[in-house]
Amino acid sequence: MNKYQYKVQGVDYDVEIEEVEGNIAKVNVNGIPFEIEMQRPINAAKHPTMAKPKVEPAKPAAPTPQPAAPARPAAATAAGNHVKAPLPGTITDIKVEVGQLVNAGDTVVVLEAMKMQNNIESEYSGTVTAIKVSRGDTVMEGSILVTVS
DSSP states (O other): OEEEEEEETTEEEEEEEEEEETTEEEEEETTEEEEEEOSSOOOTTTOSSOHHHHHHHHHHHTTTTOTTGGGTGGGGGOSSEEEEOSSOEEEEEEOOOTTOEEOTTOEEEEEEETTEEEEEEOSSOEEEEEEOOOTTOEEOTTOEEEEEO
């Protein structure tokens, strides 16, 4: 298993390449498993270390875990303050509903990261106008979780 560290747009990614069969690579990006389809298969006999060819499929893997993609539709709800994920993890609980009043410091989402439950608190007081995640979603650092106006 080969391990690599990448930084894409200021975000660090730990990439582990578990297995390559033909043009399919099984990789873990920050602990999240993905199957990556390469443009052409790698011939292990020609590339005994496979270090160089494996670097190529890992780069497309970094953008793939973009559950941060919900951040783009948030531009449509530009009005309001965004509560963002401080680290990558999995949403285990949502403590608020749209329309609910929250105060700064209130827990809005519970995020599991590295086997620990992290209470994500609102930095803003106001009304919850949008919830951008669901239970079980995997999010990256900086992903918008909740919008408060």
